Amino acid sequence: MSNTLTIALSKGRIFEQAMPLLAAGGIRAAEDPEKSRKLILDTNDPRVKLVIIRASDVPTYVEYGAADLGIAGKDVLLEHGGEGLYEPLDLGIARCRMMVAGKPDAQLDGRTDRRRQRIATKYVRCAERHFAAKGQQVEIIKLYGSMELAPLVGLSDLIVDLVESGNTLKANGLVPLEHICEISSRLVVNKASWKMKHARVTALLEALRGAVTQQAA
Ligand SMILES: Nc1ncnc2c1ncn2[C@@H]1O[C@H](COP(=O)(O)OP(=O)(O)OP(=O)(O)O)[C@@H](O)[C@H]1O
Numbered sequence: 001m002s003n004t005l006t007i008a009l010s011k012g013r014i015f016e017q018a019m020p021l022l023a024a025g026g027i028r029a030a031e032d033p034e035k036s037r038k039l040i041l042d043t044n045d046p047r048v049k050l051v052i053i054r055a056s057d058v059p060t061y062v063e064y065g066a067a068d069l070g071i072a073g074k075d076v077l078l079e080h081g082g083e084g085l086y087e088p089l090d091l092g093i094a095r096c097r098m099m100v101a102g103k104p105d106a107q108l109d110g111r112t113d114r115r116r117q118r119i120a121t122k123y124v125r126c127a128e129r130h131f132a133a134k135g136q137q138v139e140i141i142k143l144y145g146s147m148e149l150a151p152l153v154g155l156s157d158l159i160v161d162l163v164e165s166g167n168t169l170k171a172n173g174l175v176p177l178e179h180i181c182e183i184s185s186r187l188v189v190n191k192a193s194w195k196m197k198h199a200r201v202t203a204l205l206e207a208l209r210g211a212v213t214q215q216a217a
């Protein structure tokens with residue numbers, strides 16, 4: 001196993017909000033991923049690299065050991081299933097809620113007059129689990145983004161999506177209807193790296209834990 005610690009994360013809100021926490025652990029990116037086309041970023045520490053990938057790919061890189069650690073939203077981890085990963089720390093960043101939403105007059109009983117209700121979402125597993133727990137058989141339609149459009153054009157009756165300020169729902173004439181779970185980003189660790197690079201991984205974990213506690217105070 002190499003001596004390098006590789007941390008996988010996505011650019012955008014997770015990178016921006018994770019950087020102050022990583023800085024508390026002594027890690028600073030050498031480049032801004034919004035300005036660089038590089039996918040592997042050096043840091044001030046020659047033994048630490050950042051790999052910049054799609055948010056939903058982070059658990060896969062960490063599960064297979066292509067990255068030792070990762071930072072991923074709980075939504076992404078719930079969809080992935082968390083196999084092969086430890087999830088030792090809630091970083092408390094990129095906070096939002098997973099919700100069922102729809103038009104203000106949408107029914108929540110799982111049925112329309114003639115058929116099962118259709119639910120458009122990127123979060124198929126979470127949506128299946130939520131409606132199954134309510135004893136409702138619904139039809140899940142997998143989308144990759146812009147879920148708010150689906151009820152407006154008759155693709156679905158409801159959506160399952162993330163809500164922070166509620167502005168995206170509001171701008172599209174939709175309302176939040178049911179709360180599924182609170183979401184924030186987590187530190188995840190490859191199981192082999194946890195054993196083989198234990199001292200370095202736990203040193204970083206404890207530095208991040210301290211930074212999270214300080215940020216919350
Ligand atoms: N509006 C929001 N407010 C706060 N956190 C959010 C919001 N939307 C998403 N998140 C959180 O930030 C994470 C990353 O979101 P981002 O928009 O950067 O990626 P994405 O577009 O959802 O992922 P992908 O590129 O894999 O489709 C999400 O997995 C979620 O945990």
Ligand SMILES: O=P(O)(O)OC[C@H]1O[C@H](OP(=O)(O)OP(=O)(O)O)[C@H](O)[C@@H]1O
Nearest residue numbers: 145146161162163164165166167168169
């Ligand atoms: O309640 P709000 O504050 O309006 O935030 C909610 C929006 O944020 C997320 O999208 P994002 O901005 O990440 O776009 P994307 O899904 O296309 O990446 C989510 O999918 C909602 O559309």
